[in-house]
Amino acid sequence: MASKKPGHSPKRKKNGNGRGDTPPRWRRFVAPVTVALSLMLAAYVVHLDINVRQQFEGKRWAVPASVYARPLELYPGQRLTRRQLVEELQALGYQRGDGREIGSYRVEGRRVALATRPFRFWDGQESSRRIEVDFDDSTLIRLREADSDRPLTLARLEPRLIGKIYPSHREDRILVRLDEVPQALTTTLLAIEDRRFYEHHGVAPRSILRAIWANLRAGRTVQGGSTLTQQLVKNFYLTNERTLRRKLNEAIMALLLEYHYSKDEILEAYLNEIYLGQDGQRSIHGFGLAARFYFGRPLQELRLSQVATLVGMVKGPSYYDPRRHPQRAIARRNLVLRTLAQQRLIDETQLQAAFEEPLGVIPGTPSGITRYPAFMELVRRQLYRDYRDDDLRSEGMQIFTTLDPLTQAAAEQALDERLNAIERERGMESGVLEGAAVVTEPASGEILAVVGGRQARFAGFNRALNAIRPIGSLIKPAIYLTALEQPERFTLVTPLKDEPVALRWPNGDTWSPQNYDHQSHGEVPLYLALAHSYNLATVRLGLQLGVDNVLSTVRKLGVYRSLNEYPSVLLGAAELSPLEVTQMYQTIANGGFRSPLRAIREVLTAEGEPLQRYPLDIEQAADPAAVYLLDRALQMVVSEGTGRALYRRLSPTLGIAGKTGTTDGLRDSWFAGFTGDRLAVVWVGRDDNGSTGLSGSSGALLVWRDMIEKTGVQPLMLVAPEGIRQVWVEPYSGLRSREECPDAVWLPFIDGSAPADFSECGISGHDREKRGINPLQQGIDLLKGIFQ
Amino acid sequence: MSWLNDSKDLAAVRVEIVLAVIGVAVLLLSGCAGLQPSRPEPAVQVPPQTTAQEVVVAKPATRPQVTPEPLPEPPARPPAPPVNDTVLALLSDADALASAGNLDAAAANLERAIRIDPRNARLWNRLAHIRLKQGRYAQAASLAAKSSSLAAGDSALLNDNRAIIGQARMLRR
Numbered sequence: 002m003a004s005k006k007p008g009h010s011p012k013r014k015k016n017g018n019g020r021g022d023t024p025p026r027w028r029r030f031v032a033p034v035t036v037a038l039s040l041m042l043a044a045y046v047v048h049l050d051i052n053v054r055q056q057f058e059g060k061r062w063a064v065p066a067s068v069y070a071r072p073l074e075l076y077p078g079q080r081l082t083r084r085q086l087v088e089e090l091q092a093l094g095y096q097r098g099d100g101r102e103i104g105s106y107r108v109e110g111r112r113v114a115l116a117t118r119p120f121r122f123w124d125g126q127e128s129s130r131r132i133e134v135d136f137d138d139s140t141l142i143r144l145r146e147a148d149s150d151r152p153l154t155l156a157r158l159e160p161r162l163i164g165k166i167y168p169s170h171r172e173d174r175i176l177v178r179l180d181e182v183p184q185a186l187t188t189t190l191l192a193i194e195d196r197r198f199y200e201h202h203g204v205a206p207r208s209i210l211r212a213i214w215a216n217l218r219a220g221r222t223v224q225g226g227s228t229l230t231q232q233l234v235k236n237f238y239l240t241n242e243r244t245l246r247r248k249l250n251e252a253i254m255a256l257l258l259e260y261h262y263s264k265d266e267i268l269e270a271y272l273n274e275i276y277l278g279q280d281g282q283r284s285i286h287g288f289g290l291a292a293r294f295y296f297g298r299p300l301q302e303l304r305l306s307q308v309a310t311l312v313g314m315v316k317g318p319s320y321y322d323p324r325r326h327p328q329r330a331i332a333r334r335n336l337v338l339r340t341l342a343q344q345r346l347i348d349e350t351q352l353q354a355a356f357e358e359p360l361g362v363i364p365g366t367p368s369g370i371t372r373y374p375a376f377m378e379l380v381r382r383q384l385y386r387d388y389r390d391d392d393l394r395s396e397g398m399q400i401f402t403t404l405d406p407l408t409q410a411a412a413e414q415a416l417d418e419r420l421n422a423i424e425r426e427r428g429m430e431s432g433v434l435e436g437a438a439v440v441t442e443p444a445s446g447e448i449l450a451v452v453g454g455r456q457a458r459f460a461g462f463n464r465a466l467n468a469i470r471p472i473g474s475l476i477k478p479a480i481y482l483t484a485l486e487q488p489e490r491f492t493l494v495t496p497l498k499d500e501p502v503a504l505r506w507p508n509g510d511t512w513s514p515q516n517y518d519h520q521s522h523g524e525v526p527l528y529l530a531l532a533h534s535y536n537l538a539t540v541r542l543g544l545q546l547g548v549d550n551v552l553s554t555v556r557k558l559g560v561y562r563s564l565n566e567y568p569s570v571l572l573g574a575a576e577l578s579p580l581e582v583t584q585m586y587q588t589i590a591n592g593g594f595r596s597p598l599r600a601i602r603e604v605l606t607a608e609g610e611p612l613q614r615y616p617l618d619i620e621q622a623a624d625p626a627a628v629y630l631l632d633r634a635l636q637m638v639v640s641e642g643t644g645r646a647l648y649r650r651l652s653p654t655l656g657i658a659g660k661t662g663t664t665d666g667l668r669d670s671w672f673a674g675f676t677g678d679r680l681a682v683v684w685v686g687r688d689d690n691g692s693t694g695l696s697g698s699s700g701a702l703l704v705w706r707d708m709i710e711k712t713g714v715q716p717l718m719l720v721a722p723e724g725i726r727q728v729w730v731e732p733y734s735g736l737r738s739r740e741e742c743p744d745a746v747w748l749p750f751i752d753g754s755a756p757a758d759f760s761e762c763g764i765s766g767h768d769r770e771k772r773g774i775n776p777l778q779q780g781i782d783l784l785k786g787i788f789q
Numbered sequence: 790m791s792w793l794n795d796s797k798d799l800a801a802v803r804v805e806i807v808l809a810v811i812g813v814a815v816l817l818l819s820g821c822a823g824l825q826p827s828r829p830e831p832a833v834q835v836p837p838q839t840t841a842q843e844v845v846v847a848k849p850a851t852r853p854q855v856t857p858e859p860l861p862e863p864p865a866r867p868p869a870p871p872v873n874d875t876v877l878a879l880l881s882d883a884d885a886l887a888s889a890g891n892l893d894a895a896a897a898n899l900e901r902a903i904r905i906d907p908r909n910a911r912l913w914n915r916l917a918h919i920r921l922k923q924g925r926y927a928q929a930a931s932l933a934a935k936s937s938s939l940a941a942g943d944s945a946l947l948n949d950n951r952a953i954i955g956q957a958r959m960l961r962r
Contacts (some may be wrong), residue, residue, distance in 0.1 A: 076875040076905065124897050154878040444907030445900065594935050614893065617900050617916070619931045625938035678907070720908055722938040723947065 046253060053254040054261060056237040057270060064174055064397030064607060065167045068371075068380055069160035070404040071447075071602070072122070075134060076155045077144050080678075080713050083136040085407050086113055092161055092406065093118075094297035094363075101147070103129050104302045111136045114147055118299065120159035123401060123603040123611055127157055139713055161406055164371030166381070168394040171282045175289035176397065176607065177300055179269040185305055186288060187268065189312045192344050193337055195229040199264055203230045203255035230255040232315075233271045277311065278318045285318075295323060297363040305347070306355040309337040323362045330360060374460035375453030376404050379580075379600045382466075387613065388604075397607030402600055403447035405440075411711035412438045412450045412681070413457040419704045420455060420685065427694060434693060436685040436704060437464035439583040443680045445617050446587055446596030451580075462688070465579045470669050470686060473573035473662035473697065474534045475582055476555070478589055478631055480543045480571060481531050483554045485627040488751035493528040493630055494735040499538035504568055514540050514572055517663065517696070526732040528634040528748070532642030534661060536572055543571035557622045559584040559595045573662060582673060583682045589635070590658070590675040592722070593628035594619045625722040626751045632658050632719055633749055644674070646698050647706050656717040659705075661697030668692055670700030677715035681705055724752045736760035876902045876909060883915060892919050910940035917953050926957040933957070 073089050075081070090106050090113075098105030100114030107114045112135050119129045132153065135143035144153045167173060179187075191198050197205055205228050212226035227235070234254045258267060273287040278294065285294050288311060292300040296307050303311075313333035314321045323330035335356060342352045371377045380402055384393060392398065420434045432455070440450040453463035462468070484491040499522040503513045514536050516522070522535055530538035543551050548566050555564065555575070564575045577585075580598070588595040596619045604612045635658035638644045643661045651657065659674025670685040670693055683701040687693055693700060721727065729745040731738040735756055738745035742762035750756075879902040887895035899916045906912065917932035933953040940946045 074901070074905075078873075078875070079905075124894050154875040442904065442907075445904055447904075592935070592938050594931065594938075611893075614897070616896060617903065618928065619935055620927070621931050621934050625934075718908065720939045721941055723941050725941070 046257070049250060049254050050257045053234065053237070053257055057258060057262065063168050063170075063172065063395040064176055065165040065172075066393045066396065066398040066400055067162055068164040068166070068377065068400045068402060070163045070402060070406050071449075072120075072160040073158045073407075074155060075132075075141060075144055075157070077141060077152075079141040080139060080715060081136070081141045082139060082713070083108070083111060083113060083134075086134065086136075086141075088410075089158065089161075089407065090115065093158065094293075094299075096298075101131055102302075104298060117156065118159050120157075121605075121609040122157070123605060123614070127159075130156060132156055160401065163373050163402070163404060163406070164377045164380075166384075166393045167283065171284060172286050173280075173283050173290055174273055174286040175293060176273050177269075177287070177289040179265055179272070181301065182269075182272055182288070183301055183303065183308070185308050186272075186300070186303070186312070188346055189308050189337065189341060190272075190315070191229075192341055192346055193312050194232070194315060195227075196344075198229050198268070201228055203257075203259035204228060204252050227251075228255060229271050230258055230267055233267060233274055234258065236271075236274045236276055275315060276318060277314055278322060295362050304355075304358065304361070305351065306334065306338070306358040307361055309341070309355065310334045310360060313337045323360050327360055327362075334360075372458060373404060373409060373451075375457065375463045375465055376402070376409070376448070376451040376600065378453075378460075378463050378466060379448065379451055383599075383601050383615075384604075398612065399605040399607070399609070400601060401603040401605070403442075403449060403602055404600070405449040408440050408679075408712050409450035409452070412440055412452045412708050415704050415707035415711060416452055416683070417455045417457070419707050423695070423700065423703070429694075433687060433691075434685060434700075435464060435688050436683065436701070437468060437579045438681060438683045438704065438708065439465050439579050440679060440681040440708070441583060441587055441598060442678060443587060443590035443675055444596075446591070446598050446619075447602075448598050448600045449679070464684065467578060468684065468686075469576045469578050470684060471573055471576050471664045472582055473664040473669060473671055474536075474539075475585075475660055475662035475671050475673055476551075476571065476573045476575055477531060477534065477539055478635065478660055479554045479558060479585070480539055480546065480551050481527065481634065482558075482589070482623060482627060482631045483546045483551050484527065484542060485630045485751075486554075486624050488627070488754040491527060492735075492750055492754045492756075493634060493748050494526040494730055494732050494756070496524045496733075496735065497527055497530045497535075497538040497542055499523060499525050499530060499535045500541075502537055502540055502544075504544075512569065524733075526735065528637055529642075529732065531634045532637045534638075534643045540568065540571050544568060554623070555585065557595075558588040559597075559622070573664060579682050579684045582671070582684075583680065586673045586675065586680055586682060588622050589628060589631060590680045591619070592632075592720075593621060593623035593625045595622040596620075626724045629719060629722055629725055630749055630751070632717075635659060636717070636719075639674070643698050644672075644702060646702055647674075650706055650710060654716055655714065656719075657709075658717055659702075661702055663696040666692045667694050667696065670695040670702075671697050672701035672705045674702075674705055675717065676709065677717045679709065679712070679714050681708060683708070721749060725749045726752055726755050728755050730756060731760050734760050738762065873906075876906045876912070879905075880912070880915065883919075887919060887922075892923050895919055896923075908939055910936045910943065910946055912936075913939065914946055914950060914953075917950065921953055921957060921960075924960075926961040930954045930957040 073086075075086075087106070087108065095104050095106050095115065098107065100107035101116055103116045104118055105116055112133055114131070114133045116131045117127070117129055120127050131147035133143075133145045133147045134141060144156060145151065146153055165173065195205075195208075197208065205226065208228070209226035231251050234251050273289065275288070276284060276286055277288070277291040278285040280294065285291055289300050291311050291314075292298055292303055292307075295311070296303060310323055310330060310333075313330065313336070314323075316333070320326065321330050321333045338347070338352055338355050341347045342349065347355075380400065384400065388398075416436045416438055420436055421431070423429070424431050424434060435454055436452070437454065438450065438452040439448065441448050451465045453465045454461060484495075485493075499516070501513065501521060503511050505511050516536050517534065521537060522533070525533075525535065525538060527542075530542070548568055548570060551571065552564055552566060560577060560581055562577060562581060564570055567574065584598050587598060596617065599615050601615050603614050606612055636656055638661070639647050639657045639659050640653065644657070644659045647657055647659070655676055657674055657676055659672060662669070662671030662673070668686060668690055671683065673680075673682045675681070683704045685693060685695060685700040685704065695701075727747060727749045729738045729740050729742070730736065730748050731742065731744045732746050732748075733744070737756050737759045739759075739762065740747075744762070879898050883895040883898035883902070886892075886898060896916060896919045899912055899919065903909070903912050903916070913932050913936035917929045917936060920926075920932060921929040930953065933950040937947055937950040940950065
């Protein structure tokens with residue numbers, strides 16, 4: 002296709018033919034003109050030489066950074082279902098097959114057999130393995146090496162690619178080394194495009210002549226005469242200009258390339274450079290990416306028919322696009338296959354087998370734009386702190402993140418489905434509710450999922466990071482923790498007064514907070530005031546502790562946004578993003594140890610050399626014993642307080658700890674909760690800040706519950722730290738009790754703060770009254786002192 | 790290596806689960822009993838004096854309210870033990886890497902193990918040791934404190950963590 006007018010090179014030779022008696026005057030100029038022309042030509046060639054070498058050395062390696070999800074780790078005892086494993090394998094492009102060929106899997110009842118792909122991780126190469134995995138309903142119960150039947154303790158799948166950071170020209174490619182390119186591809190490519198590649202010096206006059214002859218006979222372009230080297234040069238400059246000058250330049254540059262580089266280097270560059278299609282703004286370069294883009298598999302796993310399809314596309318990537326023009330693509334593929342057979346590179350059986358195969362193209366892939374825009378925003382934020390934009394776009398860095406696609410999918414689905422259901426049940430306009438969710442692993446601070454809104458696929462307003470909303474009662478754990486860190490003053494059963502309170506501002510306004518049920522509940526033990534989220538008791542407690550001290554606890558827990566020191570902050574006037582709330586609860590869920598939330602684990606160079614790790618970092622932020630008391634109280638929020646609705650669907654053995662949050666006028670509905678291996682924060686509200694009609698427990702909590710139900714979790718089994726003593730107490734009297742007493746509750750106390758006096762079962766009313774008076778009177782005095 | 794012996798931990802975990810389940814069950818029962826008399830508005834009023842007899846009468850009435858809560862899984866399902874093998878394998882890899890001087894890789898292995906078994910005090914302790922060797926003293930101390938918060942009753946481990954914290958403080962100066 003490249004050479005309709007290849008006759009120009011012989012033309013030059015006509016000069017100087019058969020001229021015996023030229024006039025001397027004319028002759029005098031020949032030498033200097035020739036010299037001048039030669040110099041100009043030489044300069045021009047040098048110019049081209051520099052240019053083409055720059056292209057070859059530099060631009061061909063402009064590779065976008067690849068961003069990966071966490072690799073799925075497989076180990077006995079892991080909470081993973083067979084369905085989830087198969088989902089992961091399909092997302093990775095594994096094919097249903099015998100489970101012995103690399104990249105294939107086989108399902109037999111509750112067993113999955115698969116052959117993993119090799120992958121280079123931060124900590125070294127993971128080679129391909131044939132493994133067999135057995136499941137029960139919720140757990141991976143056995144992991145074995147298929148061939149030896151040897152039990153394995155741990156295996157790892159390669160991570161899913163979740164996004165890329167593109168250069169401005171939007172070229173995308175996956176680099177391949179020549180030695181990892183399947184023989185079938187190079188053979189087919191050379192057979193079709195350049196049979197004499199290893200013989201010529203960059204241009205092949207004979208091919209050009211043959212092409213002209215063939216084209217003349219056919220009366221149209223049927224054959225091209227360009228060598229691979231010429232095609233490579235043409236690809237460097239990506240232009241369809243077909244002038245004589247361009248052709249000439251190409252030829253000279255091809256010769257120059259061949260002079261400087263070996264055949265293998267040129268072939269490798271060609272395999273990575275050649276343009277093979279378009280995906281919106283993104284252009285698909287090289288066979289490595291084309292294999293992924295069209296067939297969803299690594300190059301090494303392509304079948305002969307697929308190789309033929311790709312090689313066939315070189316001639317016209319959009320004309321032979323197997324998605325848009327499958328008929329043409331098949332015809333072209335079969336032509337390629339026949340050529341191979343004619344050249345005796347494949348035999349008749351192989352030919353027939355390949356003919357029979359369908360194209361095998363995966364449906365239009367969304368891989369160009371990420372499926373996880375909200376999470377990617379977080380990754381970019383973190384990357385841009387440490388790397389230059391240019392490097393991210395061109396150095397082919399590999400970024401390993403913490404995203405867990407299974408958790409992410411569950412969170413996205415739960416949010417959208419539940420909000421749909423709520424809108425239907427309540428006759429609300431469809432789509433009026435919005436939401437966001439963040440899921441992390443409490444011990445490591447790794448972010449597993451980020452949902453920025455109901456339309457999780459589209460990059461829009463990312464509410465998880467950017468919606469700053471009043472957090473309502475989600476602030477309360479910070480207040481109670483401030484109290485519990487003073488064991489000499491407060492325990493879980495310290496009676497709190499839940500009674501009306503009116504605060505007078507300096508300007509004369511008064512503020513009278515209300516309980517959610519608009520009732521007062523008298524004197525209640527501290528843990529129940531939290532479990533039932535009583536506002537009056539909490540405001541009084543917060544004032545007694547001091548708003549500044551409460552805010553200092555909030556900061557210790559990891560919230561760095563500055564918050565106003567008004568008493569209204571005690572009832573959640575503080576405005577935070579779901580991500581900030583997650584950071585605060587991460588510290589609570591991690592026993593008082595703060596870990597900065599992380600979205601990235603490791604960054605590698607294109608060659609797989611470690612560049613940077615983002616290790617697990619923790620800092621003790623609060624007394625673990627006090628946090629243990631708080632966590633126990635948060636478990637009771639769910640077992641008997643405002644979070645009860647969780648256990649209508651989930652098993653109480655999960656021991657979930659959590660807190661609901663609702664703001665004025667039911668504008669925001671929050672739930673933050675954690676299990677043994679998951680912390681999740683959910684916000685539901687409206688973008689126009691209107692009323693949702695939802696409390697924390699009728700909105701966000703249901704989303705949270707659905708999400709946990711979909712993923713499955715480990716139960717929360719709190720470990721009591723040193724210095725904790727557990728006793729049976731009677732909560733309302735605050736006295737020691739015995740297990741067999743009906744009112745008795747098994748509660749933890751920090752050493753030295755457990756009550757000493759015993760009550761007889763149930764006969765404690767008198768004591769209760771007696772104990773109640775003092776703190777009550779104290780509280781009133783204190784409030785008077787502060788607000789007058 | 791004595792710290793590889795996890796059987797004691799497991800026993801402790803089982804006891805913990807049983808206690809937690811009993812705790813939750815008792816809370817459900819007693820919580821209902823205690824909160825049942827919905828108090829009228831007048832605020833300071835203490836709930837009517839309950840006698841032992843009344844409680845005995847109230848209890849059967851509250852029980853049926855509790856039982857309908859479905860308990861889909863039998864309580865105290867044994868934690869799947871093979872996880873420990875995985876964690877042990879990662880631990881011994883980490884040890885090998887650490888003694889070969891590859892501290893970063895050792896730490897990465899321990900982090901993998903922590904993701905699998907975050908409540909294992911020994912893992913946090915090993916990571917603290919690595920950070921100490923790397924001169925990251927603040928991290929070492931925090932990790933040791935985290936280990937201690939999970940190590941109740943294991944005096945050897947608690948002592949070791951205290952030693953790490955002491956050393957980290959000293960070296961930081």
